[in-house]
Amino acid sequence: MDSGKMMTMKEAVSRYVKDDETVYLAGFTHMIPFAAGHEIIRQKRKGLTLCRATPDIIYDQMIAAGCAKKVVFSYAGNPGVGSLRCFRRALEKGVPNPIEIEEYTHFGLSGRLFAGATNMPFLPMRTNAGSDLPANNDSIKTIKDPYTGDEVSIVPPLRPDIAVVHVQRCDENGNAHIWGITGEQKDAAFAAKKVIITTEEIVSESVIRSDPNRTLIPDFVVHAVVQEPWCAHPSYTQGYYDRDNEFYMQWDDITKEHESTMKYMDEWVYGVENREQYMKKLSAEKVIKLLPKACYSQPVSYGSV
Amino acid sequence: MDSGKMMTMKEAVSRYVKDDETVYLAGFTHMIPFAAGHEIIRQKRKGLTLCRATPDIIYDQMIAAGCAKKVVFSYAGNPGVGSLRCFRRALEKGVPNPIEIEEYTHFGLSGRLFAGATNMPFLPMRTNAGSDLPANNDSIKTIKDPYTGDEVSIVPPLRPDIAVVHVQRCDENGNAHIWGITGEQKDAAFAAKKVIITTEEIVSESVIRSDPNRTLIPDFVVHAVVQEPWCAHPSYTQGYYDRDNEFYMQWDDITKEHESTMKYMDEWVYGVENREQYMKKLSAEKVIKLLPKACYSQPVSYGSV
């Protein structure tokens, strides 16, 4: 069944990502949809509220490109390397533009997304007490637990306007199999009002239906499906390609100045039309180095009665 | 690695299920651990608080045998057939002994278990308002949502003393792969203070490690592992055997009177020593009828980097 959801990244971003919206590009280290971020930059979106537990390089790039007005996050570092220099430059010096921040713990932010996905009025949680975070974020409140009389910390649901979720495989309608670190993939898809699925592979519906427990995202929450191999580079896709750690380390150098950052952007983001062209610029050696050996799951039988 | 958790059902029940405890035999229609219920009956446990969304035939039998002092539930019917007559006899006539009840909606009860599994102080939910249930259950309270000012319904966490969870396959330490309807299997295992895993098959740790996303229960929440093929009959185990619908319908007749019920119990519960003997009493024809055709999941590659 062709539902008409299949489109290019260019079309999907053009149709579903608007200026001044709240955006969630999902992925906890794993399957970060870099190609979507680059297309948003190329289409010059402005005033976005960027939400992610870990802004990572992708939001650092979007901030440097001037797409962001605000960042909602819980850990603004380059994982395993150090700072996110563009994020810091915007925050500390207003370059290229000042940004607001709204900050949580990992549990707080992933909890907000879970509460958004399941439409909870609010989420009580055992964290935040004793930290200076709540005093600097009005959205974190406390409530009296009627069962114990104790004060309990709560956070409100997060409902982004648009989520982009990268997956290993899905069918043309967006029924998606995901494995490896599942991060906030499912919660982002259910929490957002509009959902773009980007996928390494389009498979037939029968592959999806052979293992329904693996389907974390069902088609009817999905608005667009973009087949985009290598979408997540320099982050990784379990079973498809490894994380490009070398690039994560290089990013620290590249971003020492705003000018050097923009030089990179000119070449690798503005200078290409799409992910296919981006991949052509990588060396074969690099690509081969990132390819894992196959390592298959033992199948299970669902039985036919 | 032999962790010493492997034991027979007799040992597991004897060691971990005590009089007057709160018990959760998990399974939403699927993988209900009947063999564990039967062993609890044979070991004559008394004063148990039986918790389940759907008491089903298993709790009807435990009530008839006099194990129960209280039932915490959300749907006390014989699914697809009608009443649970033993449950009703205890409630309406005090036979064999009076029982208390504590009643929720499905969302309320599964929510209590989820809150117990994740140690939430309490769980806010969009249900109960306008129903007569809260007026008849002091555990269902309301609270004012500080974000909207609306009244919100809340339920407290449920922490059973002991959970029994049936699975398709696990290793000797209890790392368990589960597929099909996953019901409250994971939540029961994480919510309970002690956990007995019953399994169709013991597999090597490498089978489990080949597909970590399929592992809903990790070994370190598990206290005992019982290899018990056909544990769930007359309910079913996806991929292993179908539900014995014939028996679910017969149960309605069997339980017309307390005496006829006990006649069944004498033959099929007290009259056998264990599940192996129970299975020997079933006809080969019945067993063959319940066997599904194989229907395998398409594998995924996790990749080795």
Place this chain on the structure above:
Amino acid sequence: MAEYTPSELMVIVAARELKDKESVLVGVGIPNLAANLAMRLQAPHLNLVYESGAVGSNPTRMPLSIGDPCLVTGAKSVCSMYEQFAYYLQGGRIDVGFLGGAQIDKYGNINSTVIGSYKTPKVRLPGSGGACDIASNVKKIIVITPHEKRRFVEKVDFRTSPGFLDGKQSWKGLKLQGGGPYAVITDLCTMKFDESTGEMTLVSLHPGVTLEKVQENTPWKLKTSEKIEQTPAPTEKELTVVRALDPDRTYLG
């Protein structure tokens, strides 16, 4: 004109209420037949969600319980019980839900808990299950029930699932995200609910049924719409398809 049983009629009339691309929370029995019938006729992209967590099931036989393995094998997706209620139902993802019950009153409040008093029941029924959750969270509730006087009552003994309480004003105070009762389909007629008061209102009489017959089986003075429709009789096609769905006539009677 073709012959049909009351159950066949109710299934067919209910199926006609389902629109393409809607998400339907399906129970076993009559609702399952109605949803599958609609899918084979006017609503090929109907999205079937089962209370047990299965989504987009493709059953090879009549499911005999809500958790039948045939609803899982070949389904699009399946999740846990809490997830089903949280992500789909509370998540506001469901358009239509079907409910039944032992008693229903003129504001669509439903009792599936107890006849008599809660503490000293005359007849203890199974209880809410997901019914109250469904009533509170789906956009349209459709009730399918035989039209019997003992089922249609002035006041339910126990309000398991809220309808419009004692009228739409008080219902609004609950601030539920669901749309409340939408239709009651019986073997005699179809009733909907008055936009402003929330009172059950006769809108269509099934073939061969008179207003008098409906009123006889309804213990209060039943409100009627200005123009009462005639329910079109089941077509050959509807009957052929629905009978193929339940060849053993487990639910069709």
Place this chain on the structure above:
Amino acid sequence: MAEYTPSELMVIVAARELKDKESVLVGVGIPNLAANLAMRLQAPHLNLVYESGAVGSNPTRMPLSIGDPCLVTGAKSVCSMYEQFAYYLQGGRIDVGFLGGAQIDKYGNINSTVIGSYKTPKVRLPGSGGACDIASNVKKIIVITPHEKRRFVEKVDFRTSPGFLDGKQSWKGLKLQGGGPYAVITDLCTMKFDESTGEMTLVSLHPGVTLEKVQENTPWKLKTSEKIEQTPAPTEKELTVVRALDPDRTYLG
């Protein structure tokens, strides 16, 4: 006696604190080395849980980020981000957590958010991540940090993760389920926390380090235990195993 780097020493001393069958929330770098070292020595049944949702990982290389694919392939289990924090951390399933930070004070409060003021930062640091959640919910917090004066401060600029606040009494008022700070392991010494006051207390000096040297690098008058132990030097075995875990010396310096 064998030679070793300050990082090797800290890894080895931290590993000794881990007991068999404990559950450890592991971060990348030094804590990952410490946990894997302990597993190969006194704690073969240590249960490794990673913030990214992986449980019982069996990495074939040094993980370079918390979400490295090598932590998933061959792991026992993996779950989503919210599930990891909810089922494991809030669930009270974790015995030991490791934290680091830019600043720590004498009650074990940690700052990993900002140097200067929050609104006008002098240096903006990455923020809590899971640190505050870990500090609030695990039984024992172990902090591993170089012993530098800029890191040990009278009062942290921002309290990202609560230690014992301004003493154990006020900490009790938080009613956290976690046990609070347990040990601070530096390149100079090991400090634990006074049972009744919650104040950081020197308990063991590493080989060749004097009390004076520690005090010089600590900006407040450091409390000491009645009897100050001498940390046993790293053994050949400890050094051999830890070096094999990080052959490229990514974290061992």
